[in-house]
Amino acid sequence: MVSKASRSGNGQQTGLSARFFQKLTSGVPGVLFVYWVSSERDSHRCPFISEHVQSLFGIEPSDLSDNADPIFAMIHPEDVDAVMESIRASADTLKTWSYRARLMLKHGGYEWFEVNAEPERQPDGSTLWFGQFHNIQHYKDLEQSLRESEAEFSFQAGFQRLIARLSTEFINLGFGTIDQCIDELLRSIGLFFKVDRAYLYCFTEDYSVMTNTHEWCRDGVPALIDTQQQVSIENFHWWQEQIEGMVSGSRVVFIEDVDRLPREAAPERALLQEQGVSSMFCVPIRVRGRVTGFFGVDSLRRRTWRLDQADLLIIVSGLLSGALERNRLEEELLNQSIRDPLTGLHNRRYLMPRLDEMLGRSNRRGERFALAIFDIDHFKKINDSIGHLGGDYILQRFADILVSQTRSMDVVARFGGEEFIVVFSAVEHGDVRQLVQRILEAVHEESFIFDDEEIPVTVSAGVAGIEEFVDRPATPDALIAGADYRLYLAKQAGRDCLVDVSGTLRI
Structure with a gap:
């Protein structure tokens, strides 16, 4: 600690020393200082600090000789506690005080400074630090940029x-x-x-x-x-x-x-x-x-x-x-691979996997469904009378009827030639008969006109339901075979009718 006597001493000699140190430090970048903290750590001051403190922060060096508060008031509020803790740690361990913090400059705005000072314990228990702090904002900017x-x-x-x-x-x-x-x-x-x-x-x-x-x-x-x-x-x-x-x-x-x-x-x-x-x-x-x-x-x-x-x-x-x-x-x-190009309906490639899926759900959950095969009566005669373009027209119009008379959950497919299959989902036997009957009636009500000539068209149907397979395994082929046999019976019965497990129903 620098005693009061030594600080006052010979006024002329002290003045010469102060001017000498200020001139010496004027060419040194940064701020050189001597910082003192009392043993009780309840007071602090800067017995010496270079004049750069005035140009940087607007503080006269003499203002800090009795109290260092003005320079500490320049520290960014977020950094104050950490700076004080670094001072206490250096005083306790007598290790170099080295820290970085933001200080407010004379014209406003904060910039980063770094302090490095060596501590020295005084006989009365106070501590002196001899060191400097300098602006490192350039390095901080570079660091941030990197x-x-x-x-x-x-x-x-x-x-x-x-x-x-x-x-x-x-x-x-x-x-x-x-x-x-x-x-x-x-x-x-x-x-x-x-x-x-x-x-x-x-x-x-x-x-x-x-x-x-x-x-x-x-x-x-x-x-x-x-x-x-x-x-x-x-x-x-x-x-x-x-x-x-x-x-x-x-x-x-x-x-x-x-x-x-x-x-x-x-x-x-x-x-x-x-x-x-x-x-x-x-x-x-x-x-x-x-x-x-x-x-x-x-x-x-x-x-x-x-x-x-x-x-x-x-x-x-x-x-x-x-x-x-x-x-x-x-x-x-x-x-293109699962649809019939003429009618736009699904084809066999699509139908068979869907039947497998529906059979699986029926086995697991007991879901009911039925399959109906429709055949356009005397289609060969129609082809022979109005030509293949006319036959294609009849096939397309019947496909439209099937789509309009079935539900989105049903599967409608062209099975081949003039044969079509509809798989009715989630239906009981009586409902299926009514749905198939409605399709046959829609054919009766439709006007099939080609080249200004009305073509008489009727359809036969055979129906098989999943509930019929109680004593034999149900497979897609077995279902189709069952419906196809009943379609044959419908043809034998004079056509323009449907045959299901209950018998023949004529429109």
Whole structure:
């Protein structure tokens, strides 16, 4: 500790020493100092501090000779406790005091400084530190820049790996797994970009209705998909303009702040606020050159988006577009292989696996179903009289009747030539007879006109139900054989009738 006497001493000598040290330190970068703390640690001061403290912080060196509070008042509030703890640790251990903290400069604003000082215990128990502190903001800026560069490199590398993984999954996806792959993409993108929802919507042909087909939500975030089915956008005029921008210019829709949507978007703002959305991106999805929907992400909180966020989401939408286009092509190819090209009905390739599935459900759960074979009466004569084009017309019109008179849960197939099969799901025997009768009546009521000539057409039918197979195994072939035999009986009975387990029913 520097005693009071030694501090006062010969006034002239002390003055010369102060001027000497100030001149000596004026050429040294940073602030040189001697810092003293009492043994009780209830007072502190700077017996010496270089004049840089005035140019940096606006504090006169003499203001610190009796109390160091002014310089400590410059420390950033978040750093004060840690600085004081570092001083106590150095005083206790007499190890170098080395620390970094932010100090407020003379003209405002904080910058980083680093202190390095050696402690020395005084006879009275007080502690002196001899050292300096200097501005390290340049190094902090460089460090931050390097961290940001490293973080950006890590982000870009992570995004590339993510896209590569998802691309591989889409390339290798098996037919019928497109939904699982889309769900995984939404989950992966949602977690990577730290959003709250990621989703896919599709449009109707005229862009008047949209449907949420896939959705991922962060844990604790309510799902919206059930409320977003067949949503009419008739009253959302601002959103209609955004869709037009997607369709005509592949424009990305970015809503930075839902609360600041324009006045004309009041219905859209109300809906999004009700859904808890704060900001969102929507990117168009194109399949075969046409915008069929959009991929989007929601944030339920205010956030700062990347400047290239739209570009990154466009890459994701391109991946989705390619996968959906490939899936649509595969579906078309599959439909061509399982549908009859003349009537558009399913064919045998589709029918037989469906029968196996229905038999399996019947065995496990007791589900009832029945199979009916329909045959156009005297079809060869019709072909001979009006030609094959006329015969094709009759086949197509009868196929239309079958579709119109059956339910979506039923399977309707062209079995071959002029024979058609309908598998009626979840029906009792009496109901099947009524359904088949209705089809035969519809044929009676239909006018078959080809080349301005009305062609008389009747149909015969044979029916077999799963409940009949109690003493022998039920198989697709056995069911078809049973119905085919009854079709033969219907032909023998004069045609234009149906035969089932109860006998013949003529229309």
